[in-house]
Amino acid sequence: MGSPRWFYQISGYWLPWVAVVAVSLLLVGAVWGLVYAPTDFKQGDSYRIIFIHVPASAIAMAGYMVMAVAAAISLIWKMKLAEVVMKCCAPIGAGMTFISLVSGSLWGKPTWGTYWVWDARLTSMLILFFLYLGVIALYEAFEDNVSASKACAVLSLVGSVNIPIIYWSVEWWNSLHQPATIKFTEESTMHIDMLQPLLVMIAGFYCFFGLLLLLHTRSEILFRERNTKWVKALVAEDAN
Amino acid sequence: MQFDSFSALMAMGGHGIYVWLVYGISFVVLLGLLVAPLRRDQQFFKQQKMLMRREQHAKQQVETGS
Numbered sequence: 489m490g491s492p493r494w495f496y497q498i499s500g501y502w503l504p505w506v507a508v509v510a511v512s513l514l515l516v517g518a519v520w521g522l523v524y525a526p527t528d529f530k531q532g533d534s535y536r537i538i539f540i541h542v543p544a545s546a547i548a549m550a551g552y553m554v555m556a557v558a559a560a561i562s563l564i565w566k567m568k569l570a571e572v573v574m575k576c577c578a579p580i581g582a583g584m585t586f587i588s589l590v591s592g593s594l595w596g597k598p599t600w601g602t603y604w605v606w607d608a609r610l611t612s613m614l615i616l617f618f619l620y621l622g623v624i625a626l627y628e629a630f631e632d633n634v635s636a637s638k639a640c641a642v643l644s645l646v647g648s649v650n651i652p653i654i655y656w657s658v659e660w661w662n663s664l665h666q667p668a669t670i671k672f673t674e675e676s677t678m679h680i681d682m683l684q685p686l687l688v689m690i691a692g693f694y695c696f697f698g699l700l701l702l703l704h705t706r707s708e709i710l711f712r713e714r715n716t717k718w719v720k721a722l723v724a725e726d727a728n
Numbered sequence: 729m730q731f732d733s734f735s736a737l738m739a740m741g742g743h744g745i746y747v748w749l750v751y752g753i754s755f756v757v758l759l760g761l762l763v764a765p766l767r768r769d770q771q772f773f774k775q776q777k778m779l780m781r782r783e784q785h786a787k788q789q790v791e792t793g794s
Contacts, residue, residue, distance in 0.1 A: 518751065523737065527730055533740035537750045544754065583761045591750040598743050700761050707765035710772055723776040 492709040493718050495569055499702050506699045513692030520685035528682075537595040539686055542670075543693035544587040548616060549651055551581035551697060555623070556648040559641035569705075571637040572712070574644060575627055576704035580697060582620035589613060600664050608657035609665040612650055619647040633712070 521539035528535040555577035561570035592610065593603045604610065623640050630636035658667045669678040670686070678686070713719045731737040740747045 522747075522751070523729060523731065525730070527741070532743055534743035534746055536740070536747050540750050540754045579764075580761055583757045587754045587757055590753055594746045594750050598746055696758065700765075703762070703765040707768045707772070710769065714772075714776060719776075720780070723773060723780060726773050727777045727780065 490567060490569055492569055492572065492713055493716075496706055496709050499706055503699075503702055506695060506702065510692060510695035510699045513688055513695055517685050517689035517692050521689060525685050526679070526681050531599055534595060534598040535682075537591050538682075539689045541588060541591040541595060542686060543690045544584050544591060545613070546690060547693050547697045548581055548585040548588050548613070549654060550694070551577050551584055552616065552619070552644075552648065552651055554701070555581060556644045556651075559644035562637055563641045563645075568712075569709075571633070571641075572705050572708045573701065574637065574641060576701060576708055578620050578623040578627070578640075580700045580704065582617060582624065584693075584697070585613065585617040585620060589617060596664075605664055607663045607665065608661040609654065609663050612654040612657050615650055616647075616654060619643070619650060622647075 517539060521536055525536070525539075527533055555574050558570045558574035558577065561567050562574055589610075592613075596605075597603050623643055626643055627636045627640050630639065657663065658665050670683070710719060710722075738744050738748070
């Protein structure tokens with residue numbers, strides 16, 4: 489258990505289920521949010537960007553936590569699978585952070601009158617984007633996987649201080665950015681007709697992140713284990 | 729349904745360009761992240777099959793002594 493081969497086999501069974509659930513949730517959530525959710529009385533229809541912006545931002549941060557935890561596991565227990573997961577989180581997280589930044593910027597223009605302000609929330613999110621790019625670049629800078637993984641693991645762990653800063657930035661500093669509308673400890677400040685499609689989209693993004701992580705990890709495992717018997721058997725099977 | 733017509737859905741009360749750009753860009757990024765590993769796998773199997781064939785060919789040549 490925990491070996492790359494074991495993961496490749498078991499994730500093969502999960503893959504179709506995760507794919508179906510993720511794509512259905514995203515489709516339902518997007519149509520619900522774009523067409524059926526009521527128009528916001530203050531922001532008009534531009535608020536519909538929330539159904540992309542909030543889920544993408546949540547995954548951008550959650551993905552970083554997955555990467556940092558995988559990094560810690562790979563450093564402490566030298567687990568190969570954790571190294572691969574850590575490496576694969578970086579491009580996915582970078583993509584999600586990019587969506588978060590672009591959607592926020594395009595939401596800011598009609599709402600705040602500007603695409604960008606250098607306030608705490610936006611700047612710390614930009615730093616998150618650079619951290620992901622940094623992990624990708626650092627990995628590519630090394631010839632061998634072992635040193636690359638070690639260096640990236642340290643960078644991921646150090647960078648994780650940014651996550652609580654992003655999360656609480658709207659409370660610690662004055663910001664144009666509105667505070668969270670979904671709260672865990674008290675009632676959400678969002679109307680139920682808007683909240684429902686948002687929750688569907690958040691669930692959809694989480695499932696889609698899982699799908700992407702499975703696919704990227706499987707692909708990387710195949711490449712790394714290309715000289716093992718089991719991968720050769722897979723290739724031979726594919727040739728027939 | 730919040731919109732009376734397709735053009736109203738596109739216009740989004742004047743904010744259509746922002747909303748649709750966000751959904752379009754997000755779709756492209758997510759699709760790219762989805763397709764990348766699939767294409768990589770395809771390439772991988774193609775390459776490994778070629779290597780396997782080459783190895784087999786080399787083995788045969790040694791066996792026949794040519």
